[in-house]
Amino acid sequence: MSITLKLAWKSVLNRKTTAILTVLTVAISVILLMGVERIRTQAKSSFANTISGTDLIVGGRSGQINLLLYSVFRIGNATNNIDWRSFEEFSQHKAVKWAIPISLGDSHKGFRVMGTNHSYFEHYQYGKKQALTFSQGRAFDSVFETVLGSDVAKSLGYKIGSEIIIAHGISDVSFSRHDNLPFKVVGVLAPTGTPVDKTVHVSLGAIEAIHVGWETGANLGNAPSKKQLENLDFQPKQITAMLVGLNSKIQTFALQRQINTYKQEPLSAIMPGIALHELWGLMSVAEQALLMVSIFVVVAGLMGMLSSLLTSLQERRREMAILRAMGARPRHVFALLVSEATALTTVGIIVGVAGTYGLLAIASPIIASQYGISITLSGISQHEWLLLGFVQLAGILIGFFPALRAYQQSLSDGMTIRV
Structure with missing residues (x-):
C-alpha cells in the first residue's frame, strides 16, 4: 500500500463518525438506485414471462x-x-391448434376465480414456454372441484381436501357468497411467479352451476342444492376471453383480421407481445420518473459527502500544513483527499450493494405474494455495473473540489490559525 493510501486510511479512521455517516449516505443512495433499477427490470421481465406460446388473445371489443x-x-x-x-367456431378453425376458454367474475377472499377446462392445464405456458405442473393433486374432474394457485393455497392454508366458498363478484361479502355450494380442493399448482399463483381454478360448468337461481348478482332464493346440480350437464352460454395457439405463426394476422371483422358479434383479437410493448410504452414515463428520482438521491448523497469533506478540510488546515512542512508536495495533498473520497465512495457502494441484496431477499417473497411479481436475486447486470461505475466516478470527481482547495492553500496560511 502506498504512503498516500496509508495516510488516507489513517485520516478516515481518525474521523470515524463523519466517515461512517458519509458511507451510509452513499450506501442509501446506491440502495435506492439499484433497488429501483432491479424492481423495474424484474417487474418487466415478470410481466413478459406471464404468458408464453399464446399467439392470440380474443375477447369482447x-x-x-x-x-x-x-x-x-x-x-x-x-x-x-x-x-x-363464437368460441366453438374459432376453436374449430383450421388454423387453430388449441384454444383455452376463460370465464372471470367471481372471487374467493380477495383471489380471482377463473373458469376454464382441461385445455388450460395442457396448453397454457409461461416464462420460456414452461408448462403448468402440479405440486399436489390433480386437475378438476367434477363440477364442484377446484385447483388452486400456489399463493392461494399458501396464504389461506389450504390443502388437498379443503373446502372453499366462492363469492359472486370481486367483493367477497356474506350476501354474495355461494354458501350452499362448497368446492373441494383437488389440486395445487406449482409456483410460477405469475398471476396463475393467485388464481382459483374451477370448471366452466361450475361457473354456470353456482349462478343458477341468481339474477344480476342477487340470489333469488330458489337455488338448487349441490346434489341436484352435480347430476346436471352445464353448457356455458358466455365466456370472458379465449387464448389461442395456432398451427403456424404465418396464420396469425389472417385469423386476427377475421376475428376483428367477425359479423356475429364485436370481438377483438390481440397479439400478447405487441400489447405488452404498448403497455411498456405507457409505463415508460413512470419508469423514467423513478430512475430520475433515484439519480437525484444519489446526487444529493454525493453533495452531502462533498459538504462533509469541505467542512473537515477547514478543520484539517493545520494537518495539511504539517504534511507540507514535512516534505509533502501539493500533488501529495491533492492525491490524499481524492483517495479519501474514492475510498468513502467505494465502501459506500459495497455497503449499498450488500444492503440492496439483503432488502430484496426480505422483500421479494412479500412482493411475489402481494403483487405476483417475481424478484430474483441474480448477479449484478451490465447496466447496474454501469450505474455503479458512474457513482464511483462521481465520488472521485467530488474529491477534486476539496483537493483543489487544499492544493491551493499555502504553507503559511495553513500554519496560521484564523479566528
Missing part, C-alpha cells in the same frame, strides 16, 4: 391493453363477454 390486463393479469373487468358459439 376493447382496447388491447385492457384485454391483456383482465385476461392474463386478472386486473380490471371485461367490457363484454364472448358468446359460446
Whole structure:
C-alpha cells in the first residue's frame, strides 16, 4: 500500500463518525438506485414471462391493453363477454391448434376465480414456454372441484381436501357468497411467479352451476342444492376471453383480421407481445420518473459527502500544513483527499450493494405474494455495473473540489490559525 493510501486510511479512521455517516449516505443512495433499477427490470421481465406460446388473445371489443390486463393479469373487468358459439367456431378453425376458454367474475377472499377446462392445464405456458405442473393433486374432474394457485393455497392454508366458498363478484361479502355450494380442493399448482399463483381454478360448468337461481348478482332464493346440480350437464352460454395457439405463426394476422371483422358479434383479437410493448410504452414515463428520482438521491448523497469533506478540510488546515512542512508536495495533498473520497465512495457502494441484496431477499417473497411479481436475486447486470461505475466516478470527481482547495492553500496560511 502506498504512503498516500496509508495516510488516507489513517485520516478516515481518525474521523470515524463523519466517515461512517458519509458511507451510509452513499450506501442509501446506491440502495435506492439499484433497488429501483432491479424492481423495474424484474417487474418487466415478470410481466413478459406471464404468458408464453399464446399467439392470440380474443375477447369482447376493447382496447388491447385492457384485454391483456383482465385476461392474463386478472386486473380490471371485461367490457363484454364472448358468446359460446363464437368460441366453438374459432376453436374449430383450421388454423387453430388449441384454444383455452376463460370465464372471470367471481372471487374467493380477495383471489380471482377463473373458469376454464382441461385445455388450460395442457396448453397454457409461461416464462420460456414452461408448462403448468402440479405440486399436489390433480386437475378438476367434477363440477364442484377446484385447483388452486400456489399463493392461494399458501396464504389461506389450504390443502388437498379443503373446502372453499366462492363469492359472486370481486367483493367477497356474506350476501354474495355461494354458501350452499362448497368446492373441494383437488389440486395445487406449482409456483410460477405469475398471476396463475393467485388464481382459483374451477370448471366452466361450475361457473354456470353456482349462478343458477341468481339474477344480476342477487340470489333469488330458489337455488338448487349441490346434489341436484352435480347430476346436471352445464353448457356455458358466455365466456370472458379465449387464448389461442395456432398451427403456424404465418396464420396469425389472417385469423386476427377475421376475428376483428367477425359479423356475429364485436370481438377483438390481440397479439400478447405487441400489447405488452404498448403497455411498456405507457409505463415508460413512470419508469423514467423513478430512475430520475433515484439519480437525484444519489446526487444529493454525493453533495452531502462533498459538504462533509469541505467542512473537515477547514478543520484539517493545520494537518495539511504539517504534511507540507514535512516534505509533502501539493500533488501529495491533492492525491490524499481524492483517495479519501474514492475510498468513502467505494465502501459506500459495497455497503449499498450488500444492503440492496439483503432488502430484496426480505422483500421479494412479500412482493411475489402481494403483487405476483417475481424478484430474483441474480448477479449484478451490465447496466447496474454501469450505474455503479458512474457513482464511483462521481465520488472521485467530488474529491477534486476539496483537493483543489487544499492544493491551493499555502504553507503559511495553513500554519496560521484564523479566528
